[in-house]
Amino acid sequence: MLSITSKSPYAVRALVELRLLGDAEPVPIAELARRGDIPPQFLEQLFATLRRAGVLRSQRGVKGGYTFAKPAEQVTVLEVVELLDGALGQDASGVFADAARAARGVLAEHTIADIADAEARAAGTSMYFI
Amino acid sequence: MGSVQNSIVACVGGTPVVALRRMLDDGSSVELFGKLEWFNPGGSIKDRIGVSMIEAAERDGLISPGHTTIVEATSGNTGIALAFVCAAKGYDLVLTLPQGMSRERERLLALYGSRFEITESLGGMNEAVAAARAMATSDDVFLPDQFSNPANPDAHRRTTGPELWEALDGRIDVLVAGVGTGGTITGVGEYLKDRNPKCHVVAVEPASSAVLSGCAPAPHRIQGIGAGFVPPILNRDVIDEVVPVKDDDAVEVAHRLSTVEGVLAGISAGAAMSAALHVAARPEFERARIAVIMPDSGERYTSLPWFGPGGR
Numbered sequence: 001m002l003s004i005t006s007k008s009p010y011a012v013r014a015l016v017e018l019r020l021l022g023d024a025e026p027v028p029i030a031e032l033a034r035r036g037d038i039p040p041q042f043l044e045q046l047f048a049t050l051r052r053a054g055v056l057r058s059q060r061g062v063k064g065g066y067t068f069a070k071p072a073e074q075v076t077v078l079e080v081v082e083l084l085d086g087a088l089g090q091d092a093s094g095v096f097a098d099a100a101r102a103a104r105g106v107l108a109e110h111t112i113a114d115i116a117d118a119e120a121r122a123a124g125t126s127m128y129f130i
Numbered sequence: 131m132g133s134v135q136n137s138i139v140a141c142v143g144g145t146p147v148v149a150l151r152r153m154l155d156d157g158s159s160v161e162l163f164g165k166l167e168w169f170n171p172g173g174s175i176k177d178r179i180g181v182s183m184i185e186a187a188e189r190d191g192l193i194s195p196g197h198t199t200i201v202e203a204t205s206g207n208t209g210i211a212l213a214f215v216c217a218a219k220g221y222d223l224v225l226t227l228p229q230g231m232s233r234e235r236e237r238l239l240a241l242y243g244s245r246f247e248i249t250e251s252l253g254g255m256n257e258a259v260a261a262a263r264a265m266a267t268s269d270d271v272f273l274p275d276q277f278s279n280p281a282n283p284d285a286h287r288r289t290t291g292p293e294l295w296e297a298l299d300g301r302i303d304v305l306v307a308g309v310g311t312g313g314t315i316t317g318v319g320e321y322l323k324d325r326n327p328k329c330h331v332v333a334v335e336p337a338s339s340a341v342l343s344g345c346a347p348a349p350h351r352i353q354g355i356g357a358g359f360v361p362p363i364l365n366r367d368v369i370d371e372v373v374p375v376k377d378d379d380a381v382e383v384a385h386r387l388s389t390v391e392g393v394l395a396g397i398s399a400g401a402a403m404s405a406a407l408h409v410a411a412r413p414e415f416e417r418a419r420i421a422v423i424m425p426d427s428g429e430r431y432t433s434l435p436w437f438g439p440g441g442r
Contacts, residue, residue, distance in 0.1 A: 020346045035345070123339055123347040127357040128227055129206040130276070130310040 002092060002100055007084040010038045011046045012077055012112070015055075019072045019116035026058070026065030046084060053083050072116065078107035139218050142177045143289045145169040147297040147421070152390045153407065159417045160410040164393065164403070165294055168427035172211045174354075175290070175425040179313055180211025182285030183274040184219065193272045195220035201247075201273050203227065203262045205235045206354060207426055208276050208311075213242035226262045276311045278362040286317025294318065294421055295325060302326065303418040306373075306406040308334040308355035308398045309342060312364025314423055319368035330370050330415075334398075334405040337374035342366075351377040351436060354398040354425055373405035380404055381437055384428055397431055399424035 013036040021027050029047060033040040047066060050056045057069040068075070082088060088107075089100020135141050146169055150162045167175035184200070187193045193200070199222040202212055209225050216223040225239065226247040236246055249261045266273045276282050294302065305322055307315040319331040335342050336350035339358055347358030352375070360366075384400025387393045395403065399422075406422045409415055431437040 020348070119348055122349040123358045125228060126339065126347070126350065126353075127277070127359075128204055129353040130204060130208060130355070130357055 002089055002096060002103070003085065004081055004088075005085050007046055008077075008081040010036065010043065011050065011080050011084055012115070014038055014043055014047070015050075015072070015075065015080065015112045016116045016119065018066060018068065019112050020120065026063065026067050028065040032066070049083055050080070055079070055083070072113040073111055075112045076108050077110045077112070077115075078104055080112075081107055137218050138171050139181055139215055141171045142181050143170070144293065147294065148391075148393065150387070150391050150393065150403075150422075153386065153403065154410060158410065160415060161417075161419045162406060162410060162422065163298060163420065164387075164395075164399070164422045164424045165290070165297075166393065167423065167425050168396070168429075172207070172214045173426060173430065174207035174211065175314060175423065176207035176211040177214075178211075178285040178289055179276060179279075179282045179311075180208065180215045182281040182288075183276065183279050184212070184215050184221070186279075186281035186284070187272055187274070193221070197270050198222075199224055199265075199271045201226065201262045201265050201271055202276065204276070205239065207430075209235065209239055209244070210242075212274065213239050213244045216244070217242045224265065226265070276313070277357070280363065282311055282313035283317035283320070283363055283365070286314050287321050288317075290314065290423070291318040291321025295322065298419060298421060300325065301419050302329055302421050304330045304332060304406075304409060304415060304420040305423075306332045306334060306402050306409065306420060307423040308352075308402050308425065309361075309364065310355045310357060310398070312361040314425075316363060316365040316368060318423065320365065323368060330409075331368055332405055332409055333369045333372045334402050335372060335374055336380075336401070337376045340372075340374040342369075342372045343374055351434075352380050352397050352401050353431070354396070355401065371409075373408060375401040375404045377436075383407065384437075388428060393424075394428040395424055396426040396428050397437060399426065399428075 014032045017032050017035045018027055030040055033043045051058050054069050055075055056066050058066050088104050089097055092100045145167050147163050147165050150164050154162055170177035200216050201224045203226045205227055212223055223244045224247050225244055228249050262273055265271050302322055309315055315333050322329045336352045336356035338350045339348045339356045341347055350356050380397050380401035383404040384395045387395040402422050406420050
């Protein structure tokens with residue numbers, strides 16, 4: 001009803017890594033799994049769902065891998081969560097429905113691009129600690 | 131008065147080299163040594179470049195006390211080094227930082243009389259560097275710019291390298307040093323390779339921002355290394371191997387240094403030692419003498435939740 005499993009954080013992590021690597025060429029899923037410290041077979045299942053939903057595009061072959069099927073600026077965390085973990089608070093009522101609505105609001109405010117950009121900015125501040 | 135120094139600035143360098151036998155596995159034939167750079171007066175290896183960059187600019191006639199304001203974009207150990215050198219020599223120091231960044235070191239820096247210029251946006255490094263450069267457009271402002279100043283690696287070529295060589299009687303098989311600006315590994319690495327071309331030089335970087343290994347920059351916790359870009363002064367030719375170290379491993383090894391050796395190492399020192407232990411375990415380095423540069427003390431990080439006792 002209100003559950004977010006490990007599927008969602010893993011998928012968001014991998015999508016952020018994909019965004020950080022740029023969209024010039026497909027990124028092998030093994031590379032994303034390594035960077036995000038995600039079990040590769042688990043990530044394959046998650047990405048298959050996201051591909052079917054039109055979030056990702058995959059390319060086979062030696063230079064195969066994944067790219068975004070739609071801009072990372074348009075992919076919200078809520079969309080990823082609901083594709084992988086189901087609709088948040090679908091059968092909830094009363095205070096639980098309110099809680100689900102609040103959670104949906106927070107998750108809808110953040111896109112994959114937002115998270116990646118914030119991480120890139122934070123990475124840039126490393127130099128000030130030197 | 132033979133033992134009296136004229137200024138705190140003259141007290142930089144001459145840091146101890148300590149054998150660290152208890153960090154190694156029982157039966158290891160490796161000899162492991164740490165150069166403890168927090169014995170410098172400002173508490174870190176950066177004291178060497180603080181002096182070197184200011185004195186190089188003085189020699190070049192670019193700056194003079196009472197006239198020039200020194201401007202640098204840092205709150206790290208380089209800020210502290212510049213703060214005491216500028217105080218001792220009579221320069222004003224302004225440190226620029228982006229808004230929203232942790233400002234916990236400001237109090238320490240302010241004690242030396244340093245001032246801060248906080249740039250308004252959270253635009254990361256670009257805006258604070260731009261602010262520093264904007265201030266430097268007038269004649270009486272000087273930017274040391276540690277990432278591109280040749281006086282940075284030169285300090286290590288002239289002092290850190292020779293000190294290490296002398297302390298270890300010219301027998302160093304492996305050098306391990308973290309890469310922040312790249313000054314230490316460039317200067318010490320070049321000095322050691324000149325004398326022993328077979329010396330294996332190991333660069334250490336954060337695993338989560340392994341830019342030298344070809345990965346994208348990302349946030350990490352190993353303060354002092356991993357700038358997020360390849361610094362202009364880094365001589366990559368001197369590096370034989372890059373070892374990425376995870377944040378948790380750096381902290382864990384730093385804590386082990388404290389509890390096992392009584393050496394209160396900082397996070398980047400823990401990272402360098404973690405890489406050194408990784409190298410020491412390889413068969414090809416049996417009986418090797420491994421020198422590890424340990425930039426600062428753990429005392430500087432006790433307020434960080436993930437570094438204090440039991441913290442993660």
